[in-house]
Amino acid sequence: MTTHGYSYQATLAASERIKWRVEDVIGDGKQLDFSKPFMPESLARVEGLTFLGPHERLVLNQIRGLGYLCTFGLVEEFILPFVLDHARPRLSRDPYAARALLAFASEEAKHIHLFRRFREEFERGFGTPCAQIGPPEAVAKAVLAHQPLAVVLAILHIEWMTQRHWIEAVQDDRELDPQFKSLLRHHWMEESQHAKLDTLMLDSLAAVSDAAGIDAAVEEYLEIGGMIDGALAQQVTFDLESLARATGRTLDAAERAAFVAAQTQGQRWTYLGSGMTHPNFVATLGDLRPAAADRVAKVAQALC
Numbered sequence: 001m002t003t004h005g006y007s008y009q010a011t012l013a014a015s016e017r018i019k020w021r022v023e024d025v026i027g028d029g030k031q032l033d034f035s036k037p038f039m040p041e042s043l044a045r046v047e048g049l050t051f052l053g054p055h056e057r058l059v060l061n062q063i064r065g066l067g068y069l070c071t072f073g074l075v076e077e078f079i080l081p082f083v084l085d086h087a088r089p090r091l092s093r094d095p096y097a098a099r100a101l102l103a104f105a106s107e108e109a110k111h112i113h114l115f116r117r118f119r120e121e122f123e124r125g126f127g128t129p130c131a132q133i134g135p136p137e138a139v140a141k142a143v144l145a146h147q148p149l150a151v152v153l154a155i156l157h158i159e160w161m162t163q164r165h166w167i168e169a170v171q172d173d174r175e176l177d178p179q180f181k182s183l184l185r186h187h188w189m190e191e192s193q194h195a196k197l198d199t200l201m202l203d204s205l206a207a208v209s210d211a212a213g214i215d216a217a218v219e220e221y222l223e224i225g226g227m228i229d230g231a232l233a234q235q236v237t238f239d240l241e242s243l244a245r246a247t248g249r250t251l252d253a254a255e256r257a258a259f260v261a262a263q264t265q266g267q268r269w270t271y272l273g274s275g276m277t278h279p280n281f282v283a284t285l286g287d288l289r290p291a292a293a294d295r296v297a298k299v300a301q302a303l304c
Helices: 008-017 054-090 097-128 134-142 148-170 178-206 209-247 252-274 279-288 288-304
Strands: none
Touching: 008 097, 008 148, 008 178, 054 134, 054 148, 054 178, 054 209, 054 279, 054 288, 097 148, 097 178, 134 148, 134 209, 148 178, 148 209, 148 252, 178 279, 209 252, 252 288, 279 288
């Protein structure tokens, strides 16, 4: 039994009240300020690396900010086609669902454009190259190879994760660069509606699944999470190399080990733990199947 109370009609109405363009957020004199951090410490996890100097920790924080943009760019690349595929059979059956899902897809395309523009601005201002996981097409292909119910669980995880980051970590942090914070705020504004639409998509897919099918989907969702975890480990290595290029600092073996441990934990919380343990995601899993909620909770505890 679902308990969320969401509807396509109400979500569409809320979405239509949120109107912004990429050009409202970037360009026309609005620039990143590289004298300020981009990410909140609860996500960046740089201040505990005391063997790095203040400037080096700031640079690492900004590298993590770029990674945040690029990781969202990756996930939007598979969310967009998934939503379009889900919308297609509803075009003639439910006008509110069709309009809400098509608006969802349009907003995801806008987010991809926004992240690309910010990445271009970052690369102009930062001064040295920073490698990122990908490419997006390969990631999208790997994720979309899983069954739809598993994919929509992964997408719902991402949407609630985004909400948590803004509400709990970003919105009240006055130390962050206002331009980067503006990007995160505008992204959050629309993702708050997307989380509701994802929940409704999950409802429709779960309605035609039996208990065995739901259990299989949860396992595939966790497989997607495992794939992301492996990619995050690679990103930590990339970030270490990017820091060395940007600062000229070479870490010794003990410093490298401490860097990898802290940053791996930070990446895992940012992209896995904060979504898997979000109360609304946990509630949806409980509605879906209590055993699924227990399974995911055990994995989240092991990760975080």
